[in-house]
Amino acid sequence: MRKVLGIGLVLAAVAASPCRAQDTANNLPPAVQALHAHLASTPDAMLASAPESAWRAIDPDDTLYMNLPQGRVVIELAPQFAPRYVANIRKLVRQGFFDGLPIFRVQDDAVAEWGDPTGRKSVGMARRMVAAEFERPVRGLPFTALPDPDTYAPQVGFSDGFPAARDPVFGRAWLANCYGMVGAARGNNVDSGGGTALYAVIGGPQRQWDRNTTMIGRVVEGMPLLSTLPRGQGPLGMHRDRHRWVRIESVQIAADLPPAKRTALEALRTDTPTFTQYVESLRNRRDPWFKVPAGRISVCSIPIPVRSKVNT
Amino acid sequence: MRKVLGIGLVLAAVAASPCRAQDTANNLPPAVQALHAHLASTPDAMLASAPESAWRAIDPDDTLYMNLPQGRVVIELAPQFAPRYVANIRKLVRQGFFDGLPIFRVQDDAVAEWGDPTGRKSVGMARRMVAAEFERPVRGLPFTALPDPDTYAPQVGFSDGFPAARDPVFGRAWLANCYGMVGAARGNNVDSGGGTALYAVIGGPQRQWDRNTTMIGRVVEGMPLLSTLPRGQGPLGMHRDRHRWVRIESVQIAADLPPAKRTALEALRTDTPTFTQYVESLRNRRDPWFKVPAGRISVCSIPIPVRSKVNT
Numbered sequence: 001m002r003k004v005l006g007i008g009l010v011l012a013a014v015a016a017s018p019c020r021a022q023d024t025a026n027n028l029p030p031a032v033q034a035l036h037a038h039l040a041s042t043p044d045a046m047l048a049s050a051p052e053s054a055w056r057a058i059d060p061d062d063t064l065y066m067n068l069p070q071g072r073v074v075i076e077l078a079p080q081f082a083p084r085y086v087a088n089i090r091k092l093v094r095q096g097f098f099d100g101l102p103i104f105r106v107q108d109d110a111v112a113e114w115g116d117p118t119g120r121k122s123v124g125m126a127r128r129m130v131a132a133e134f135e136r137p138v139r140g141l142p143f144t145a146l147p148d149p150d151t152y153a154p155q156v157g158f159s160d161g162f163p164a165a166r167d168p169v170f171g172r173a174w175l176a177n178c179y180g181m182v183g184a185a186r187g188n189n190v191d192s193g194g195g196t197a198l199y200a201v202i203g204g205p206q207r208q209w210d211r212n213t214t215m216i217g218r219v220v221e222g223m224p225l226l227s228t229l230p231r232g233q234g235p236l237g238m239h240r241d242r243h244r245w246v247r248i249e250s251v252q253i254a255a256d257l258p259p260a261k262r263t264a265l266e267a268l269r270t271d272t273p274t275f276t277q278y279v280e281s282l283r284n285r286r287d288p289w290f291k292v293p294a295g296r297i298s299v300c301s302i303p304i305p306v307r308s309k310v311n312t
Numbered sequence: 313m314r315k316v317l318g319i320g321l322v323l324a325a326v327a328a329s330p331c332r333a334q335d336t337a338n339n340l341p342p343a344v345q346a347l348h349a350h351l352a353s354t355p356d357a358m359l360a361s362a363p364e365s366a367w368r369a370i371d372p373d374d375t376l377y378m379n380l381p382q383g384r385v386v387i388e389l390a391p392q393f394a395p396r397y398v399a400n401i402r403k404l405v406r407q408g409f410f411d412g413l414p415i416f417r418v419q420d421d422a423v424a425e426w427g428d429p430t431g432r433k434s435v436g437m438a439r440r441m442v443a444a445e446f447e448r449p450v451r452g453l454p455f456t457a458l459p460d461p462d463t464y465a466p467q468v469g470f471s472d473g474f475p476a477a478r479d480p481v482f483g484r485a486w487l488a489n490c491y492g493m494v495g496a497a498r499g500n501n502v503d504s505g506g507g508t509a510l511y512a513v514i515g516g517p518q519r520q521w522d523r524n525t526t527m528i529g530r531v532v533e534g535m536p537l538l539s540t541l542p543r544g545q546g547p548l549g550m551h552r553d554r555h556r557w558v559r560i561e562s563v564q565i566a567a568d569l570p571p572a573k574r575t576a577l578e579a580l581r582t583d584t585p586t587f588t589q590y591v592e593s594l595r596n597r598r599d600p601w602f603k604v605p606a607g608r609i610s611v612c613s614i615p616i617p618v619r620s621k622v623n624t
Contacts, residue, residue, distance in 0.1 A: 108536045109491050109615075134603070148463055151610045179421050179516050188600045203539070204491050204516045204612055208597060211604040224420045224543045227515070231536045285520060288500045291446070292523040298463045300516055303421075 041286040046278050047268070047305055054274035055266040056161070057309060058220060060254035062086075064093065065263070066114075066222075067249040068103075073222035074254075074263055075182055078162055080141065081175050082133040082216045085184055089195040089216060091126035093251050097196070102245035103229065107237025109203030112226045113185055114248060116196045123196060130194040132186075133214045135174040138166050143173065144271050146279070148296045152176075152207045156299040158270035162218055163299045165210060175215035177206040178300035180223050183213040202227040205300040220265055220306045264309035278305075353598040358590050359580070359617055366586035367578040368473070369621060370532060372566035374398075376405065377575070378426075378534075379561040380415075385534035386566075386575050387494055390474055392453065393487050394445040394528050397496055401507040401528060403438035405563050409508070414557035415541065419549025421515030424538045425497055426560060428508045435508060442506040444498075445526045447486040450478050455485065456583050458591070460608045464488075464519045468611035470582035474530055475611045477522060487527035489518040490612035492535050495525040514539040517612040532577055532618045576621035590617075 064075040079086040092098065098115060105113035119128075143166060145157040153165035156176065163181070166173040175181060182200045186193030193214055200219055219226070229246060232239040239245055254262045268275060279302055284293035376387040391398040404410065410427060417425035431440075455478060457469040465477035468488065475493070478485035487493060494512045498505030505526055512531055531538070541558060544551040551557055566574045580587060591614055596605035 108539055149461055151460055151462060151608050152606055190603050205610070206613075207610065208594070208602075208606045208613065210606070212602055227420055228540050228542060230540060282520070290520075290524055291502050294464055294520045294522070296463050298517070298519065301518075301520065 041281055043278060043281045043285075046274075046281045050268065050274045050278070052310070054269055054272050055307070055310075056269050058265045058267055058306075060257075060262060062217075063254035063262075063265075064089075064217070065250075065252045065254060065257075066098070067252070068225055068246060069249065070225050070246075071222060072263060073225050074220050074265065075217045076161070076220045076267070077217040078160070078175060078215065080160055081136055081162070081164075081173075082184075082214050084130050085133055085193075085195050085214050085216050088126050088130050089198075090253060092123060092195060093253055094256070095124045095126065096250070097121065097123065097126065098248050098251035101248050102242075103226075103248065104232075104245050105199075105236065105238050106202070106226075106229045106232050108231045110201070110206060110237065111199045112202050112229060113197060113199040114246075115185070115198055119196070121196070123194075126194075128194050128196060129192055130214075132190045132193065134190070134211045135172045138168065138171045138173045141166075141173050142271055144275065146297070146299060148283070148298070150299060152210060158275070158299075158302075158304075161267050161270050161304060162215075163302070163304075165299070174211050176299055177201050177209045177213075177215070179203070179205065180219040181215055182217045182219060183209070183215045186213065200226055202229075205298075207300070218304075220267060220304075221263060265306050266309050268305040270304065353593055355590060355593045355597075358586075358593045362580065362586045362590075364622070366581055366584050367619070367622075368581050370577045370579055370618075372569075372574060374529075375566035375574075375577075376401075376529070377562075377564045377566060377569075378410070379564070380537055380558060381561065382537050382558075383534060384575060385537050386532050386577065387529045388473070388532045388579070389529040390472070390487060390527065392472055393448055393474070393476075393485075394496075394526050396442050397445055397505075397507050397526050397528050400438050400442050401510075402565060404435065404507055405565055406568070407436045407438065408562070409433065409435065409438065410560050410563035413560050414554075415538075415560065416544075416557050417511075417548065417550050418514070418538075418541045418544050420543045422513070422518060422549065423511045424514050424541060425509060425511040426558075427497070427510055431508070433508070435506075438506075440506050440508060441504055442526075444502045444505070446502070446523045447484045450480065450483045450485045453478075453485050454583055456587065458609070458611060460595070460610070462611060464522060470587070470611075470614075470616075473579050473582050473616060474527075475614070475616075477611070486523050488611055489513050489521045489525075489527070491515070491517065492531040493527055494529045494531060495521070495527045498525065512538055514541075517610075519612070530616075532579060532616075533575060577618050578621050580617040582616065 058076050062077040066073040077086045103114040104117045143157050143159050145155050150156040154167050156165045163176040163178045165176050179201055184193040184195050185197035185199055234240040283297040370388050374389040378385040389398050415426040416429040455469050455471050457467050462468040466479050468477045475488040475490045477488050491513055496505040496507050497509035497511055546552040595609040
């Protein structure tokens with residue numbers, strides 16, 4: 001591998017998969033600090049030097065584990081955007097509703113979808129259908145707006161760690177269908193979803209679905225377990241052959257597990273000066289590889305860094 | 313599968329993988345034509361009813377086959393954007409330069425990269441380095457502009473079947489790093505590429521690379537063979553373990569093969585009224601599933617349909 005990296009035949013890019021950054025010391029001579037300031041303008045160095053206060057623990061109450069034969073997919077829920085759906089999904093999970101159900105659809109450059117493909121499995125104490133939560137009022141919602149123009153929405157940015165959009169004129173906000181975002185599948189009736197089937201975006205952004213589905217969270221670890229799944233050969237990436245389905249071993253809420261069995265994660269906060277600097281370091285790349293900094297950045301091209309929780 | 317599709321627990325989307333559309337008859341009663349006109353406003357129906365003149369054969373001289381153990385990846389070259397690189401790649405291919413070389417990098421939501429990881433394999437009659445072709449003059453270039461705003465460029469659209477951008481003030485045009493686009497890797501020196509290592513975008517758009525790499529074409533068939541590859545565990549998705557490398561069996565130019573051994577493909581032309589209608593059908597989805605048509609579309613969210621060549 002040394003040879004590969006040595007000759008630099010690589011494209012520079014922030015890893016889209018979770019970054020595992022480490023803290024660095026601040027007591028350095030001025031010359032070293034100046035060098036550090038220069039290096040800190042690259043995304044990787046920016047993360048490495050981010051203060052502890054720039055990180056937040058991901059709440060175990062808002063964390064789903066989807067355990068697959070290949071490993072664990074970790075999803076952070078977004079109750080601030082979809083309170084009724086998230087409550088219903090919590091009920092479904094605690095009843096073991098998803099255990100043994102399949103990933104039945106994998107569409108290239110689009111989506112993986114899992115849950116009940118028949119719509120007939122008992123939902124027990126939960127509900128099969130929940131009224132749509134496609135958008136919510138702007139009021140009461142933290143929002144770090146990007147200055148960059150967006151193709152789809154009047155304004156885009158981040159809210160509590162999720163990529164989001166809003167319309168200031170109508171006072172509405174919604175989550176954006178970026179890579180890794182999780183939403184509830186539904187039929188043609190807007191209120192026909194409920195969380196019994198969920199999808200994750202495994203390819204390019206699917207922004208045409210914004211305000212058409214209830215978004216319930218984001219995959220914060222384990223995306224490659226979904227993005228590398230064999231694609232379905234049927235329409236919309238449906239698996240024609242049930243033998244191609246991947247069986248979900250179980251879905252759990254992290255808080256229901258003893259701490260030793262949890263995947264303790266921290267995410268970079270999206271409402272701090274550090275995050276703003278991180279975004280700027282992506283907007284105008286100063287890594288020596290880049291010849292033309294873009295000057296702009298798309299909301300879906302900003303990976304939200306996640307790391308294993310630092311023991312203090 | 314009937315059950316799955318029956319209850320509609322699916323998200324409607326145009327398949328990002330090549331669409332294989334079929335022609336339909338036009339001699340129908342008025343009522344059926346009216347129904348047809350309504351259905352034709354969906355992307356799938358739009359493609360099904362596209363006239364033969366809306367399709368173009370992909371030139372075998374501009375077609376690369378990358379034969380992997382898993383199957384064939386078909387790449388359409390873009391000599392109109394990178395004449396020197398394409399000429400050099402043709403020489404490399406005809407010398408068998410890529411045969412046996414690996415896919416040595418697979419970065420989730422980003423890129424797969426292949427070719428010579430050492431920079432030492434003999435290039436024979438070809439050149440190891442070719443001066444950068446990041447952009448070209450607007451003059452002489454067909455361009456179907458989109459009216460939609462773009463985050464990264466003053467104007468975006470399509471040129472000869474490729475997603476592209478241009479700056480009318482400076483009179484420059486370049487290809488966009490959308491899903492499936494292929495470019496030449498390079499070191500920090502802008503002129504250090506040459507086509508001995510190539511990459512394909514396998515995740516979200518990498519528009520920050522626009523005008524930073526020489527784009528040489530687009531994967532027109534076989535993307536799932538790249539997008540499902542196991543991700544590399546090293547920095548930037550490099551495989552730490554060479555045993556994870558995928559060996560390229562051979563790379564060939566289609567025109568060098570007898571017709572019976574070619575993958576004969578046609579692509580939807582991007583300079584016709586049909587294409588404009590197709591884009592509009594994606595911009596404002598009229599499928600019954602959609603509640604809120606987006607009203608806008610991103611240049612990277614418009615899959616360019618490809619089908620097996622129709623025998624006439």
